[in-house]
Amino acid sequence: MAEFYDRMIEWRERHMSEKNLVLLLSFFVGAFSAAAAALLKTFIHLIQRLVEEQLIGDGNTWWYLITPVIGISLAALFVKYIVRDDISHGITKILYAISQRKSIIKAHNMWSSVVGSGLTIGFGGSVGAEAPIVLTGAAIGSNLAKAFRLDQKTMMLMIGCGAAGAIGGIFKAPIAGLVFTLEVLMMDLTMTSVAPLLISSVTATALSYILTGAEPMFPLDVAEPFLVQRIPWYLILGAICGFVSLYFTRGMNFLEQKMKHAIRSTGAKILVGGVTLSILIFLFPPLYGEGYDVIRQLINGDSLSALANSPLEKYLVPTDFYARLSTTNTQLIILAYFIGIIFLKIVASVATNGGGGVGGIFAPSLFMGSLVGFVTARIMNLCGLIVPETNFALVGMAGLMSGVMHAPLTGIFLIAELTGGYHLFMPLMIVSVISYLTIMFFEPHSLYAMRLAQKGELLTHNKDRNVLTLLKMENVLETDFITVFPEMTLGELVKVISQSHRNMFPVIDHEGHLKGLLLLDEVRNIMFQPRLYKRFTVGQLMTSPYAILQFDMPMEKVMEKFEDTGAWNLPVVDAERRYLGFVSKSKIFNSYRHVLVHFSEE
Numbered sequence: 001m002a003e004f005y006d007r008m009i010e011w012r013e014r015h016m017s018e019k020n021l022v023l024l025l026s027f028f029v030g031a032f033s034a035a036a037a038a039l040l041k042t043f044i045h046l047i048q049r050l051v052e053e054q055l056i057g058d059g060n061t062w063w064y065l066i067t068p069v070i071g072i073s074l075a076a077l078f079v080k081y082i083v084r085d086d087i088s089h090g091i092t093k094i095l096y097a098i099s100q101r102k103s104i105i106k107a108h109n110m111w112s113s114v115v116g117s118g119l120t121i122g123f124g125g126s127v128g129a130e131a132p133i134v135l136t137g138a139a140i141g142s143n144l145a146k147a148f149r150l151d152q153k154t155m156m157l158m159i160g161c162g163a164a165g166a167i168g169g170i171f172k173a174p175i176a177g178l179v180f181t182l183e184v185l186m187m188d189l190t191m192t193s194v195a196p197l198l199i200s201s202v203t204a205t206a207l208s209y210i211l212t213g214a215e216p217m218f219p220l221d222v223a224e225p226f227l228v229q230r231i232p233w234y235l236i237l238g239a240i241c242g243f244v245s246l247y248f249t250r251g252m253n254f255l256e257q258k259m260k261h262a263i264r265s266t267g268a269k270i271l272v273g274g275v276t277l278s279i280l281i282f283l284f285p286p287l288y289g290e291g292y293d294v295i296r297q298l299i300n301g302d303s304l305s306a307l308a309n310s311p312l313e314k315y316l317v318p319t320d321f322y323a324r325l326s327t328t329n330t331q332l333i334i335l336a337y338f339i340g341i342i343f344l345k346i347v348a349s350v351a352t353n354g355g356g357g358v359g360g361i362f363a364p365s366l367f368m369g370s371l372v373g374f375v376t377a378r379i380m381n382l383c384g385l386i387v388p389e390t391n392f393a394l395v396g397m398a399g400l401m402s403g404v405m406h407a408p409l410t411g412i413f414l415i416a417e418l419t420g421g422y423h424l425f426m427p428l429m430i431v432s433v434i435s436y437l438t439i440m441f442f443e444p445h446s447l448y449a450m451r452l453a454q455k456g457e458l459l460t461h462n463k464d465r466n467v468l469t470l471l472k473m474e475n476v477l478e479t480d481f482i483t484v485f486p487e488m489t490l491g492e493l494v495k496v497i498s499q500s501h502r503n504m505f506p507v508i509d510h511e512g513h514l515k516g517l518l519l520l521d522e523v524r525n526i527m528f529q530p531r532l533y534k535r536f537t538v539g540q541l542m543t544s545p546y547a548i549l550q551f552d553m554p555m556e557k558v559m560e561k562f563e564d565t566g567a568w569n570l571p572v573v574d575a576e577r578r579y580l581g582f583v584s585k586s587k588i589f590n591s592y593r594h595v596l597v598h599f600s601e602e
Helices: 002-015 017-055 063-066 067-083 089-101 113-121 130-146 152-171 174-183 191-212 228-262 266-283 292-299 303-307 311-315 328-354 362-382 389-405 408-419 422-442 445-456 465-468 490-499 555-565 583-601
Strands: 506-508 514-519 569-573 579-584
Touching: 002 514, 017 130, 017 152, 017 191, 063 067, 063 266, 067 113, 067 266, 089 130, 089 445, 113 130, 130 152, 130 362, 152 174, 152 191, 152 408, 174 191, 174 408, 228 266, 228 328, 228 362, 228 389, 228 422, 228 445, 228 506, 266 328, 292 303, 292 362, 292 389, 328 362, 362 389, 389 408, 389 422, 389 445, 389 490, 408 422, 490 506, 506 579, 514 569, 555 569, 555 583
Parallel strands: none
Antiparallel strands: 506 514, 569 579
């Protein structure tokens, strides 16, 4: 088998150029990504049909208290005992692979996220399937490129092809697939990259059409035309979406960190996450699963159906439920119910993933966006303004996605392709841009990128910053400095100086902790006076460094230290302040030029 594989690689190298190979692989990556998306959706729908038809049935809503725990438990056990790796936060994993792991994604990600998210969402987990399938597509691209022994830059492109194919396949949105890769994964758009990305996205979308039909995911039955006089109301909606996006981003990040540090054991996570999610779903059934049925109802003017099986429906008495909805008090109760769902959605999503489930934030952002748009429109209408609730629910999805992902173009094109609402491009653009500008004022990074940005491990469209991100401390650390001890005499120091080609000496104690620095310039005027050799010690002559660098410090922070201090050499220590070496500004510049040449090659 190995011999056949080597012969295949050798034949490819002789008969096929790398450019043609990339185009061919992009086709297969798109096809495989679409197949994975279709498999995941089928898996989720099979489990949901089992739960809804066989268990919940006619009013057996108490099953909502059990099925989410089952899904989270199965997914958590699958991840812990079969996968044995963390497969949550799929998009963040891709960004990390691009930034730090030479675009290598583990092979199990080609199938593990499909199983994990299928179990989670099928049984009612309040998350989305899109991030797991994007990770699956990216893993397919990475491993195909690795199999054909392609270089790191080409592997990065194949990851982008997999992501574009996954979005195109699961949403039937080829343009959104391309734009998502450029905006969210932050890949540079060049003539070399655009063709493979398009091939992958279009191939995946075409295969999805063949498997599931050409109808949009959320077909519009009712939609009013765009009117210029409603632009101010869309501006307000955009700002509201921006602030809700900020709540979504910071709230979810805060809750994730709290749950991660407060609960350690797998059993406790399953229990807390499962019970929390079950109670929320029992009280607010729209939180069950991805919430796509609720989105379809809201954008088609059927908001009443979103209240099915909820305590609110029972409270309003089923016999005259619809007749009483016209009263102002009832309208306010319904609005309060939907607002409660908006604020609790992130709690349900964190409970799902924190409890051990597998899922992403695509669906939650779309779900919350539709509710934000609907609630905003309903409040405006109650105040006497005449605005279309269906249109607002639709463009609200674009607004929240643009804010949460910091990707306005993705929000615009994805919602247009998801709904077929191309005639609403103007309100989609207005709301998406305003939402993006609003959140950017408070939060510079998307939820995906926030975790990596805090560690200095994020690639961006800023090439200078990218190069610094790619530089690692171990690549610029210099260790050829001779160390001295505080109790050494000047005479002993002179002997050390005679053996060194450096003019700087780190002073450490016998446990290796950095105590200070001794500069040759500071002792030059006394080092040739033997009468002083026993009078002075290194401890008396040493000085404090301008700044001390931590070994795990991002290179961007290192450069800030150099700029702030004006130093050319700074010592590096570990977490226990043990001396490791020095970093020089000249060494960083030399490494920077080397990486920049490689990074800029097309």
